[in-house]
Amino acid sequence: MSMMDPEVSVLLHCTPWKGLREGQVRVELSTRYNRHCLPGLEQQIEEVWRERVTCEPWLFNGAKFRLHSATFTPKFHNKPEADRNEKEQQGEAHAADVHCMLCLPPGQAGCNGPQKWVSGAEGGGTTQQRGKTEPDQTQRTTENTNGAGACKCRDQKTVDVLNSVSLHAYTWTPGAVMHSANVSEAQRESSHCASAYLSVCQGKHPVLTLHLGLTCYKDFLGTNWSKNVEDLVRQGTSQFGDPSSLLAQPLGVGAVLRTSDNLVVFLRRSQKVAEASGLLDIPGGHPEPKAVCMGVNEDSIRVEQLPQEAVVRELFSSVQAEIRDEVNIPLSCLSEPVLMGIALNHTSAGRPSAEFYISCSLTAQEVKDFYLQGGPEASESTDIVFLSRREALQLNESAPLWSDLCPSAKGAVLLYRLVLPDQD
Numbered sequence: 001m002s003m004m005d006p007e008v009s010v011l012l013h014c015t016p017w018k019g020l021r022e023g024q025v026r027v028e029l030s031t032r033y034n035r036h037c038l039p040g041l042e043q044q045i046e047e048v049w050r051e052r053v054t055c056e057p058w059l060f061n062g063a064k065f066r067l068h069s070a071t072f073t074p075k076f077h078n079k080p081e082a083d084r085n086e087k088e089q090q091g092e093a094h095a096a097d098v099h100c101m102l103c104l105p106p107g108q109a110g111c112n113g114p115q116k117w118v119s120g121a122e123g124g125g126t127t128q129q130r131g132k133t134e135p136d137q138t139q140r141t142t143e144n145t146n147g148a149g150a151c152k153c154r155d156q157k158t159v160d161v162l163n164s165v166s167l168h169a170y171t172w173t174p175g176a177v178m179h180s181a182n183v184s185e186a187q188r189e190s191s192h193c194a195s196a197y198l199s200v201c202q203g204k205h206p207v208l209t210l211h212l213g214l215t216c217y218k219d220f221l222g223t224n225w226s227k228n229v230e231d232l233v234r235q236g237t238s239q240f241g242d243p244s245s246l247l248a249q250p251l252g253v254g255a256v257l258r259t260s261d262n263l264v265v266f267l268r269r270s271q272k273v274a275e276a277s278g279l280l281d282i283p284g285g286h287p288e289p290k291a292v293c294m295g296v297n298e299d300s301i302r303v304e305q306l307p308q309e310a311v312v313r314e315l316f317s318s319v320q321a322e323i324r325d326e327v328n329i330p331l332s333c334l335s336e337p338v339l340m341g342i343a344l345n346h347t348s349a350g351r352p353s354a355e356f357y358i359s360c361s362l363t364a365q366e367v368k369d370f371y372l373q374g375g376p377e378a379s380e381s382t383d384i385v386f387l388s389r390r391e392a393l394q395l396n397e398s399a400p401l402w403s404d405l406c407p408s409a410k411g412a413v414l415l416y417r418l419v420l421p422d423q424d
Contacts, residue, residue: 005397008410010418011342011352012070017206019338019357019421022316026209029303029311033068033213035223036236036245045222052221059217063289063298064250065311066215067352070342072206208339212251212311214289214303219248224349233349244350252353253319254284254408255337256392256416257327263364264392267326267381269406275348276406280385283326284353284408287311287318319356327384328375329367335359340419343411355412357421393417 236245257265266280292310337356344350
């Protein structure tokens with residue numbers, strides 16, 4: 001089995017449902033989800049920004065959404081309280097509102113070592129420590145902070161598979177995060193087992209809620225992209241109990257784009273771009289708060305001005321717009337985006353990116369013809385590359401092409417192999 005790539009990991013995935021549609025995603029916007037500010041840090045950010053703008057005067061600051069955390073809940077939780085009580089009285093799975101929610105702060109997803117999954121049905125279980133294996137433990141549970149009942153993985157075959165691939169599970173108030181960065185055939189089986197385990201708690205029609213604040217590109221350069229980022233992570237952990245609390249963590253978007261003749265689209269990044277120059281990438285960028293708050297100066301945008309439904313729409317539509325601008329494909333040729341999950345780029349301190357699957361009604365040759373005509377962001381890439389769906393699904397850390405992928409493309413490929421959104 002190949003080793004995990006240190007550049008990328010999967011924060012959350014939507015395997016049981018083959019991805020989520022726009023109607024299954026919500027956002028909660030609050031200043032509570034903004035980056036913590038410290039006087040000394042703010043001065044450092046300003047200094048870094050002045051230096052960068054002096055060398056690269058074309059740079060401009062822009063507002064971004066900051067991902068703080070995410071939760072999965074069964075869909076009927078959105079229904080009126082009376083409806084929920086009626087369902088509970090009828091004996092339908094309620095999923096224990098707290099302990100079956102998935103609450104995922106991006107800074108907690110770094111892997112410090114394998115967790116041991118053990119079968120069993122006795123005892124209350126305690127919160128798991130990261131990076132530890134307890135040989136005498138009788139069960140592996142995810143538990144809420146007040147000690148309520150926990151979901152248990154009792155099937156020994158599932159337990160054995162989970163152990164064989166070191167699927168990492170961490171607990172974070174009020175629930176648990178499960179992610180996997182390796183996706184070999186054995187690992188895909190483990191991911192399916194783990195996802196089935198989660199779906200018992202979450203129901204067949206989940207709602208994913210993204211907890212978002214606001215940040216900006218200047219803060220990203222001064223925190224995630226800072227040469228002192230390791231100190232910021234340590235300081236955030238010690239002062240706020242969250243390693244990402246001082247980081248900008250702007251939420252990006254990317255797309256695995258498949259043509260009508262079953263080829264997956266990659267772009268060769270220009271040597272002039274700031275990150276991952278010359279590497280293969282997928283179409284992507286960022287959802288923009290200014291697109292939701294038209295006519296408002298970016299420096300003046302506040303979370304109170306951002307309608308939640310419009311933010312979700314921007315999240316899904318922005319990835320289509322990036323394909324249009326980078327590949328020059330008309331929006332009318334693109335399918336509805338399907339959210340596969342969120343990946344983390346560890347070359348920029350775990351910056352999160354929502355990765356989507358989108359199919360295209362054009363053939364690869366037609367896509368190439370549009371690309372060669374040039375789009376609004378054509379300067380960001382120098383070539384277009386196509387892999388067959390089979391080749392894309394076989395990409396892993398041992399493949400020669402893997403090292404030619406930038407971290408965002410690696411994260412999207414990992415999620416594509418996990419979720420299989422286009423498999424019947």
